Amino acid sequence: MSMALLTRWSAPLVWLGLLLALAVGGEWLEPLLRWSEPEARRVLYPQADLLTLLLRHVQVVAIASGLAVVIGVGAAILVTRPGGRDFLPLVAQFASMGQTFPPVAVLALAVPVLGFGTWPIIVALLLYGLLPIVRNTLAGLEGLDPAIEEAARGMGMGGGQRLWQVELPLAAPIILAGIRTSVTVNIATAALGATVGASNLGAPIIAGIVNGNTAYILQGAVLIGLLALAVDSLFSRLLPARQ
Amino acid sequence: MIELKSVTKRFGGETAVDAISLTVNRGELCALVGTSGCGKSTTLRMINRLIEHDGGEIHIDGRPIREFDGRILRRRIGYAIQSTGLFPHWSVARNIGLVPRLLKWPAARVGERVEELMALLGLPVEQFADKYPSQLSGGQAQRVGVARALAADPDILLMDEPFGALDPITREGLQGELRDLQSRLQKTIVFVTHDMDEALALADRLVVMNAGRIVQQGRPLELLRAPADDFVASLLGGDDRGLKEAAITRVAERMQPLSLRLLPQARVHRDATLRQALAVMFREHADRLAVIDDEALPVGELSLRRIVGAGREGGSDT
Numbered sequence: 001m002s003m004a005l006l007t008r009w010s011a012p013l014v015w016l017g018l019l020l021a022l023a024v025g026g027e028w029l030e031p032l033l034r035w036s037e038p039e040a041r042r043v044l045y046p047q048a049d050l051l052t053l054l055l056r057h058v059q060v061v062a063i064a065s066g067l068a069v070v071i072g073v074g075a076a077i078l079v080t081r082p083g084g085r086d087f088l089p090l091v092a093q094f095a096s097m098g099q100t101f102p103p104v105a106v107l108a109l110a111v112p113v114l115g116f117g118t119w120p121i122i123v124a125l126l127l128y129g130l131l132p133i134v135r136n137t138l139a140g141l142e143g144l145d146p147a148i149e150e151a152a153r154g155m156g157m158g159g160g161q162r163l164w165q166v167e168l169p170l171a172a173p174i175i176l177a178g179i180r181t182s183v184t185v186n187i188a189t190a191a192l193g194a195t196v197g198a199s200n201l202g203a204p205i206i207a208g209i210v211n212g213n214t215a216y217i218l219q220g221a222v223l224i225g226l227l228a229l230a231v232d233s234l235f236s237r238l239l240p241a242r243q
Numbered sequence: 244m245i246e247l248k249s250v251t252k253r254f255g256g257e258t259a260v261d262a263i264s265l266t267v268n269r270g271e272l273c274a275l276v277g278t279s280g281c282g283k284s285t286t287l288r289m290i291n292r293l294i295e296h297d298g299g300e301i302h303i304d305g306r307p308i309r310e311f312d313g314r315i316l317r318r319r320i321g322y323a324i325q326s327t328g329l330f331p332h333w334s335v336a337r338n339i340g341l342v343p344r345l346l347k348w349p350a351a352r353v354g355e356r357v358e359e360l361m362a363l364l365g366l367p368v369e370q371f372a373d374k375y376p377s378q379l380s381g382g383q384a385q386r387v388g389v390a391r392a393l394a395a396d397p398d399i400l401l402m403d404e405p406f407g408a409l410d411p412i413t414r415e416g417l418q419g420e421l422r423d424l425q426s427r428l429q430k431t432i433v434f435v436t437h438d439m440d441e442a443l444a445l446a447d448r449l450v451v452m453n454a455g456r457i458v459q460q461g462r463p464l465e466l467l468r469a470p471a472d473d474f475v476a477s478l479l480g481g482d483d484r485g486l487k488e489a490a491i492t493r494v495a496e497r498m499q500p501l502s503l504r505l506l507p508q509a510r511v512h513r514d515a516t517l518r519q520a521l522a523v524m525f526r527e528h529a530d531r532l533a534v535i536d537d538e539a540l541p542v543g544e545l546s547l548r549r550i551v552g553a554g555r556e557g558g559s560d561t
Contacts, residue, residue, distance in 0.1 A: 145326075147324060149328075151330075154317060154324070155341050156315070161345070
């Protein structure tokens with residue numbers, strides 16, 4: 001691995017390393033946590049080990065964001081094709097409605113239908129994460145230089161060729177920026193899932209609030225923060241440096 | 244050969260192109276000129292079906308263009324536009340090779356063709372092949388645009404103000420190159436411009452459009468000498484028409500053989516235009532010029548009377 005490559009990936013590697021170290025070796029921090037909560041009987045979250053919670057957390061966000069990307073990018077592509085243009089305002093409005101709807105409300109509404117557990121939070125995150133993706137994909141596809149579209153058509157490229165070879169590659173940085181926002185926000189929001197029985201990094205936080213134990217809250221919050229930082233800096237390296 | 248027979252295009256209630264008829268022969272460069280919004284770009288874009296015509300017929304080599312699939316038709320017709328429309332995420336070589344790849348040429352043949360075209364347009368392969376459009380100057384980008392249009396060796400080339408965004412020096416250079424290319428390749432070219440000097444310098448046939456109709460068409464000299472109406476006359480430069488005529492007439496066409504008289508000091512090249520000859524006379528305060536060839540040897544002489552007066556066919560001069 002060359003030096004330049006190492007420098008380029010150093011920030012995400014540092015955040016990831018820190019995240020894993022804390023998730024695996026939380027016990028070593030007991031003195032530090034003890035200092036934040038000297039009176040409590042225990043300061044390490046006892047219900048499950050942090051690594052499992054972290055993996056569950058990542059899993060929930062990955063499923064919700066993956067679905068949001070497929071649905072969001074797909075919908076934005078469909079409504080910018082000649083056949084789907086009539087639906088553009090509808091899709092744009094639906095996506096912004098999804099974001100104005102508080103995730104807590106979605107959770108409350110989803111539990112009676114989907115039951116306790118992981119599914120309600122996946123639905124809430126999916127709805128909440130759609131807007132940045134739809135909005136940025138629309139902006140990326142609609143913001144292309146008309147001369148490039150004109151040339152692509154004039155050279156005899158078909159609709160699919162224009163989409164895959166020209167439009168999506170040129171819109172990719174803007175679309176990726178939307179996905180980045182969506183994923184980062186969802187990493188934080190996913191903690192709410194713990195209130196309806198999903199086991200993830202929100203669980204120590206909720207337990208800490210219920211029991212008045214700051215040490216629990218700290219463990220969950222710091223890990224969520226580190227996860228968000230790691231993923232966010234990974235995304236910033238994914239965006240092409242060229243152009 | 245391209246034939247338009249009473250072709251009409253309406254956008255909503257507006258008639259953008261109104262029953263125009265036009266024939267562009269094989270190997271001919273036809274310039275469409277007119278004010279903005281006169282329908283010249285619309286006419287051009289109907290030929291490769293970027294815009295569908297509403298009425299009339301367009302034939303290419305005798306076959307109506309509606310018989311072809313639009314994409315297939317466009318791959319057979321070169322297309323170059325003012326803003327180049329180069330794909331910013333593709334290298335120069337990849338941009339040029341676009342249409343051959345769409346036509347599924349084998350990769351090796353595409354590569355050869357790209358190198359051939361880059362040589363033809365004065366873009367050294369090792370220097371430019373891997374550059375991206377954002378790294379090119381305006382003139383270089385436009386060369387790449389023309390190379391891309393020529394890539395699949397189409398018989399027909401459509402050019403929409405290709406040099407309109409360039410500075411005057413680069414523009415004149417590229418016009419000269421286009422003229423050279425055309426004399427070698429003999430493409431059928433339809434060229435839209437609002438730069439009258441450019442149209443006069445390049446066109447075999449000049450078509451003046453106004454409000455969606457063709458007002459007059461013919462050889463540039465014919466239009467300059469006999470504009471159909473005031474609109475054509477003013478578009479062609481009003482009183483400047485004479486100078487524009489001088490600008491497209493070569494000294495060699497008007498010079499006389501060497502006489503026994505002493506040759507004047509002031510000299511002009513035989514390939515210069517009459518306009519340049521006039522400029523030399525004005526600058527040197529001379530009414531006679533020696534005409535020289537590439538080796539600077541005198542081959543004839545040119546008098547002011549000869550330039551301004553008896554230039555027309557059968558004109559006599561002493």
